Amino acid sequence: MSELIYKEEAFQIIGICMDVHRELGGGFLEIVYKDALEYKFRNKGIYYEREKQFDIKYKEIILPHKYYADFTVFDKIILEVKAVDGIPDEFIKQTINYLAVSNYRLGLIVNFSRDKLLYKRVVL
Numbered sequence: 001m002s003e004l005i006y007k008e009e010a011f012q013i014i015g016i017c018m019d020v021h022r023e024l025g026g027g028f029l030e031i032v033y034k035d036a037l038e039y040k041f042r043n044k045g046i047y048y049e050r051e052k053q054f055d056i057k058y059k060e061i062i063l064p065h066k067y068y069a070d071f072t073v074f075d076k077i078i079l080e081v082k083a084v085d086g087i088p089d090e091f092i093k094q095t096i097n098y099l100a101v102s103n104y105r106l107g108l109i110v111n112f113s114r115d116k117l118l119y120k121r122v123v124l
Contacts, residue, residue, distance in 0.1 A: 005123060006106050009074045014119055016040045017110045021117040030083045033112045034070060037081065041073065048073045054101040069098050078107040087111055087120050099124040 004010070020036045034050065041048040054067040071079040078098045082091060087109050095107035099122065107122040 004121075006074070006077055009077060010106065010108060010121065012046070013073055013077065013079060013108060014110070016044070016046075017112075017119065018117055021112055024112070026083075026112055026114050028083060028112070030070075030081050030112075033081050033083060037071065037079075041071075046073060047075060048079075049075075052102075054098065056101055067098055067101050069102065072102070072104070076104055076106070078102060078104055080107065080109045082109060082111040083113045084111065085113060087118055092120065092122055095122045096124060 016037065020033060020040060024032065024036060038048070038050055040046075049072045051068045051070065052072045054069065056063045056065065056067060069078045070081045073079050078095060080091065080095055080098070091109050095109055099105065099107050105124055107124075109120045109122065111118040
């Protein structure tokens with residue numbers, strides 16, 4: 001069995017997400033959870049960028065529209081925040097695209113909408 005990439009960092013991010021979910025519960029809009037996560041990252045001294053912009057290259061050009069990841073954390077993990085029912089395949093595909101344009105290897109999709117926090121690791 002292969003080793004999980006960025007195991008400690010992902011564990012720390014998921015732990016922070018669990019703290020936010022434990023405090024706020026489910027049912028808020030995504031923006032509320034993003035604000036709370038940003039507060040936690042800042043207070044814990046974790047390097048992050050919110051709404052990080054990534055260029056999309058097509059053939060020899062950079063397309064005018066960009067990708068905006070909810071967060072990049074530790075300059076190597078994409079964190080996508082959701083507040084909807086479940087984690088459908090379209091979110092996984094979106095995260096794979098973020099990983100491809102960013103050259104990152106790990107994405108975390110975290111869904112705050114339910115009584116229990118849902119999350120999924122996406123590795124490229």
